[in-house]
Amino acid sequence: MDVVVRAVDLARRFKMGNAFVDALRGVDLSIERGEFVALVGPSGSGKSTVLNLIGGLDRPTGGEVWIDGVELGATDERTLTRHRREHVGFVFQTFNLLPRLTAVENVALPLMFSGVPRRERLDRARTLLENVGLGQRLTHRPGQLSGGEQQRVAIARALVGHPALLLADEPTGNLDTTTGAEIMALLKNLNQERQLTVLVVTHDPEVASFADRIVTLRDGRVQT
Amino acid sequence: MTRGDLLRTSFGNLGRHPVRTVLSAVGVTVGILTIVTMVSLGVGVQKEILQQFQGAGLETISVRPVTEERSAYTAFAEPKRTVLITPELVEEMQAREDVVEVLPRVYVPWGATVYLQAGDRELNVRVYVGDSTWGLNDPFTEFPRLESGRELVQDSPGEVILSKDALEALGYDEQSDWEDVIGQEVHLLLKAPRGDMASFPLVVAGVRDTTYWGANIGVTDALALKSWWYNDPDILEHEGYDMLRIKAASINDAAQIVGELQEQGFEVESLRLLLDNINRAMVVLQTMLGSIGALALLVASIGIANTMIMVVYERTREIGILKAIGASPGDIRVLFVAESALIGLAGGVAGTILGWLLGLGLNRLILAILRWQEAPVRGTFFVVTGWLVLLALAFATVVGLLSGLYPAARAARLDPIEALRYE
Structure with missing residues (x-):
């Protein structure tokens, strides 16, 4: 059993003005390498918060989150950054590409912060874009790409650092049903061919159906 | 990030808003122009006087x-x-x-x-x-x-x-x-x-x-x-x-x-005493006039800092994305400080060139006046030496760099989730 992600009693409390909001109230979660897990739940259930904590974009206020043997809550900023760079890849609902860079430059960008020289990182980016079917769109800017194409670029970018874990937050939220299905098929493909562990947050049961396992979240807790 | 990447990224970002970059750099240009002209005047006049006096006999x-x-x-x-x-x-x-x-x-x-x-x-x-x-x-x-x-x-x-x-x-x-x-x-x-x-x-x-x-x-x-x-x-x-x-x-x-x-x-x-007095007077004059240049640079620095704060604000979402894909707070800081330093450098280049040209022009003017007054004095009164150029450029870059420190720190401190939510 190779556990990639382990959340133990994970909690996150936010301060909103004078009041506190508990987005997560003790989440226990375990994901094995190569699994395709969907995290579902109504709006406000804390799904995105779980994703952010696993991805190192946020720190828990209670409990622990272990990624590949490292407890993220106790690490310093530098280790957290390295974690974001090397262990996870993020895919967002709004794609979050840099609008003034081309597709290939967007995909290569994470490698720039890892210190990879320009030519090499552009080569790697090109390869990945071809893998996701965008070999003809290398020099296009996001504004010249369709929603589905932009999301493919985002997926390629998420993969460029060879992460163990792909985290997708409502990846089909801004896409029509057909395109959405294409994207999910792509993710499924990547999961199966590369042993890529995938965690998708979604409120759409059709999207969730692509997963091997569905975890339901409600009011900050996992529903069993 | 390699140095080449840093320069390329910074140049790219500045180049996207050429008017804003130029306007931010203008303050530095004025300051450096003043300082270069004043220092070159001092160097030139001192050299001329020394030459004349040496011919006349400083002993x-x-x-x-x-x-x-x-x-x-x-x-x-x-x-x-x-x-x-x-x-x-x-x-x-x-x-x-x-x-x-x-x-x-x-x-x-x-x-x-x-x-x-x-x-x-x-x-x-x-x-x-x-x-x-x-x-x-x-x-x-x-x-x-x-x-x-x-x-x-x-x-x-x-x-x-x-x-x-x-x-x-x-x-x-x-x-x-x-x-x-x-x-x-x-x-x-x-x-x-x-x-x-x-x-x-x-x-x-x-x-x-x-x-x-x-x-x-x-x-x-x-x-x-x-x-x-x-x-x-x-x-x-x-x-x-x-x-x-x-x-x-x-x-x-x-x-x-x-x-x-x-x-x-x-x-x-003695001519030597006279020369010393003249040198002392020149130093005072240069300091006074150089202070004007320094003041201009101070104001320019505030202008650059202000511009950079707005730039950070505008690029909030971008900073969130960069952090999500693996940029460290240090990377973010370096990016913005580099941009700000480049604005300073750009202003410095323009200021040095203009200061040199102004020196040439003023020199011509002074020679014309001397000729009109029939004074037998000739020479070059504004001398821009190599080290003056380097110093001016370095100084301008440092001014830009320092101006960017606070805005860059703010950028580095942004919470990625909040930043991504922006816009």
Whole structure:
């Protein structure tokens, strides 16, 4: 059993003005390498918060989150950054590409912060874009790409650092049903061919159906 | 991030908003322009003056006797001398190893009217005591040359050099007469207001090309004139010399001798002292004007910081994305500081070029004015050296860099989730 992600009693409390909001109230979660897990739940259930904590974009206020043997809550900023760079890849609902860079430059960008020289990182980016079917769109800017194409670029970018874990937050939220299905098929493909562990947050049961396992979240807790 | 990536990214970001970049850099341009022009002026003028002075002789010292302070009772009287240039001092100086030449001077008494008499003609003349080294007083004019004859040698008692114009007024107006007049006897007449008169016979030793009626005599004869005028046969003992010119072996020797003489109470002048004073004045001037440039840079710095804060604000979402894909807070900070430093550098380049051009223009203007005023001064007053350029560029870059520190820190501190939610 190779556990990639382990959340133990994970909690996150936010301060909103004078009041506190508990987005997560003790989440226990375990994901094995190569699994395709969907995290579902109504709006406000804390799904995105779980994703952010696993991805190192946020720190828990209670409990622990272990990624590949490292407890993220106790690490310093530098280790957290390295974690974001090397262990996870993020895919967002709004794609979050840099609008003034081309597709290939967007995909290569994470490698720039890892210190990879320009030519090499552009080569790697090109390869990945071809893998996701965008070999003809290398020099296009996001504004010249369709929603589905932009999301493919985002997926390629998420993969460029060879992460163990792909985290997708409502990846089909801004896409029509057909395109959405294409994207999910792509993710499924990547999961199966590369042993890529995938965690998708979604409120759409059709999207969730692509997963091997569905975890339901409600009011900050996992529903069993 | 490699340095190349950093530069490429920063240039790219600045290039996307060229107008904003230029406007932010303008403040730095003005500051650097002012500083470069001022410093180049200082460098140029100092170089010119040093050159001129070196030609004139920085090893030369002028010593004057010290006179009593004038009071209400002595306001119009001849002041009494408290420190004298004695013949003993002159001998002492002559004996020194670090002294090349010693020339004591005596002035014809102020108010004394001197006439030149030749044959049956009389002419009111100006009497000069001394020789061609007199020109050291004014390094910018050439001493008038001789038409014929020879210069006075150190003292040359009994000899006189007359100006061409004076001889012409006396009736000698043929070119050939300039040779014939050598060896002729003339008289210098000193007429006192009380009515008596003294006559001093002199032999013409040379003719000088000057446009006024002048006579050049030696120290001994000048002393004789002075002695009669003040009715004091021991005038040298009582008054000492009127001035002493010393040429030292080197500039350092001159500085030392100046110190010694000042200790003895003399008033000492040397071109070196003058040069030092001028340098000091230049430094003050440069500091004042340079401060204006510094002030401009301060204001520019605030402008750049303000621009960068807005830039960070505008790129909030982008910063969130960068952090999500693996940029560390340090990476973010470096990116913004680099952009800000580049704005400074851009301003510095423009300012240095404009400062150089302004120096060229002002130089031309000053030379034109000098030519119009018929001053014999020429030269380059604005000099931009290599190190000035480097210093200016470095300074400009640092100003930009420092301006960006606060905005960059703010960018680095942004929470990625909040930033991604932006817009």
